[in-house]
Amino acid sequence: MKKLRVAFYSFTSCEGCQLTLLECEDRLLDVLGAVEIVRFREASSYEGGEFDADADIAFVEGSISTVHDESAARTVRSRSKKLVAFGACADIGGVNAIKNREGVETARERVYGPAAAWIHSSAARPLSAVVPVDAALHGCPVDKDELIRFIFAAAVGAKLPDPAAPVCFECKLRQTACVFQKGEVCLGPITRGGCKAICPAFGSGCDGCRGLAPDANLLLMRRLLKERGLDGSDLARRVDLFNAAALTEDQRRELIGHA
Amino acid sequence: MVDRVLPKEQVSAFLDYLRRRYRLWAPVAQGGGFVFAEIDHPESIRLDYPTTMLPPKAAFLPPNEILLSIDMESLESAPPPAEDKPIALLGVHPCDLHGLMRLDMAMREEPSDASYVSARRGALIIGLACVHRCRPEAFCDSMETFRGAAGADLYLTPIEDGFWVEVRDGAEESLADAADCFRPPSDRQKREKDDINRQIDLEFSGRRLSLETLADDLEKTYTSSYWAKLADRCFSCGACTAVCPTCVCFDVRDDLAGGCKTADRCRSWDSCLLKDFAAVAGNENFRPKRHQRLRHRMMRQGSYLAKRFNLPAFCVGCGRCPAMCLGKISPLEAFEFSQKGRTVHV
Incomplete structure (x- = not known):
């Protein structure tokens, strides 16, 4: 059987999701046994063109926030049979999209100062805003086990189901004491799981990096957070950490009002 | 039924016996609460625990398990190797004994x-008797599951000298090698144990349901607008089913491992509260709305499974789900709603 040709690319991101694959140390040989990696800049010394390979599956990390990102995403799309949004930035815009709320011009001047005029940047968007996407691996960073399962499934032509359970479900299975009940802010009840509730397990409330769970009860979340003293712009900041570009305007109003 | 006393000074010898012969599971402290766990160090056992995060169900039906491993070349399959020793579950409270029976x-x-x-x-x-209510959310009194013994091979009641032990008929032989640990009870110990049982009856006397008609009453609420209103407080997160001693639904999927050389047939707990639970081919979903899923769980617990297994209810009133639920939804309130106006108070 011919091995699946897999490529890894990155746009506006920290490249931590690619690093997550490299950190699957004891399973890397299994991965190489199952697929052929044709491009993976972060892991190779290849010095040729960056987007010049044909792949069966391209894993694309990062949001689209420059013209270069946008045209490169189109190139990758045209040279890959399947495209996977790889991690929160590509999946939902992620932390890069915080700037969208502040205003792209303001953000550019703050970041680049006098050189702002030299740099092009646009609002940070998920990959799916620019090209059709076949699947997504959620999270900041992606979950190692889910990633490996995804690659092995793809190698035999199968597709992993998208997890539907909110973070709370896995958190209970892990027998973590509820951080919300302890008084922390936690977005676990409305956030898509699949992360094994890793943040609450280490005592920190969920920040929502995997995006909204299907059918999330946003009004209830808002009411509970308000009882916790989190409202208005503070609530907006918390939600916008990962989901500034992920919610529809209706969802946003339900969750944080008009802040 | 044979009555024995396990004196305090014999408890550790009895635990040693259990660990030799069984994989011993018991409550231990974890993260500010308690969990059932396999015991390496008997001194970590906490029989004074109020209740656990997950029910002891997890000992026999783990949240995640591999049912079969399939060799992808030969396509031969085999279950994982069997454990060498059976499980002993120590310190199971009455609600959980009823849960295990269900x-x-x-x-x-x-x-x-x-x-x-x-x-x-x-x-x-x-089993281990509950002398006090473990948490305000528990409604084992209403579900009449606060009394134990049924479902246990041994049932312990704490007394001053140690534990009063009721040994189920037929369970003596599994204790033959531990017979030295037990003593015949004295009259004084018998009186003490009877007193404790009277205290238990007093402690758990807040019955709020008419169990005889619950299964029928609840079904009559099926079309009520009550469910949509209740669902305003529901995240549909599945925490309730995750901590439930009687929820039994699971999902099975095949995961490839070892560079696709093997496929593991994996089973994990599922939840009827989750959006994809009733999703089927053709992009259809039997229960697409949150209130339909919430109602389904309550109906399963209060009516459907009760009728199927000829029980007053499937829910045992352990209080885990209302304690975990951030919307503070309790099966008790749904059950009470169905009997509004004619609830029996004893």
Whole structure:
């Protein structure tokens, strides 16, 4: 059987999701046994063109926030049979999209100062805003086990189901004491799981990096957070950490009002 | 039924016996609460625990397990190697004993569940009386599951000298090698144990339901607008089913491992509260709305499974789900709603 040709690319991101694959140390040989990696800049010394390979599956990390990102995403799309949004930035815009709320011009001047005029940047968007996407691996960073399962499934032509359970479900299975009940802010009840509730397990409330769970009860979340003293712009900041570009305007109003 | 006393000074010898012969599971402290766990160090056992995060169900039906491993070249499959010793569950409170009995009914109903039956084979269940209500959300009094003994091989009641032990008929032989640990009870110990049982009856006397008609009453609420209103407080997150001693639904999927050389047939707990639970081919969903899923769980617990297994209710009132639910939804309030205006107070 011919091995699946897999490529890894990155746009506006920290490249931590690619690093997550490299950190699957004891399973890397299994991965190489199952697929052929044709491009993976972060892991190779290849010095040729960056987007010049044909792949069966391209894993694309990062949001689209420059013209270069946008045209490169189109190139990758045209040279890959399947495209996977790889991690929160590509999946939902992620932390890069915080700037969208502040205003792209303001953000550019703050970041680049006098050189702002030299740099092009646009609002940070998920990959799916620019090209059709076949699947997504959620999270900041992606979950190692889910990633490996995804690659092995793809190698035999199968597709992993998208997890539907909110973070709370896995958190209970892990027998973590509820951080919300302890008084922390936690977005676990409305956030898509699949992360094994890793943040609450280490005592920190969920920040929502995997995006909204299907059918999330946003009004209830808002009411509970308000009882916790989190409202208005503070609530907006918390939600916008990962989901500034992920919610529809209706969802946003339900969750944080008009802040 | 034979009555014995396990004196305080014999407890550690009895634990040693259990660990030699069984894989011993018991409550231990974890993260500010308590959990049932396999015991390496007997001194970590906490029989003074109020209740646990997950029910002891997890000992026989783990949240995640591999049912079969399939070799992708030969396509031969085999279950994981069997454990060498059966499980002993120590310190199971009455609600959880009732939960384990219901779990047994569901998993042994033909065709019985091979993995469960294998994990359950030869297990020793040691119950532990509840003298106090574990948490305000518990409603074992309403569900009449606060009294134990049924479902346990041994049932312990704490007394001053140690534990009063009721030994189920037929369970003596599994204790033959531990017979030295037990003493015949004295009259004074008998009086003390009877006193404790009277205290238990007083402590759990807040019955708020008419169990005889619950299954029918609840079904009559099916079309009520009550469910949509209740669902305003529901995240549909599945935390309630995750902590439930009698929820038995699971999902099975095949995961490739070892560079696609093997496929593991994995089973994990599922939840009827989750959006994709009733999703089927053709992009259809039997229960697409949150209130339909919430109602379904309550109906399962209060009516459907009760009728199927000829029980007053499937829910045992352990209080885990209302304590975990951030919307503070309790089956008790749904059950009470169905009996509004004619609830029996005893």
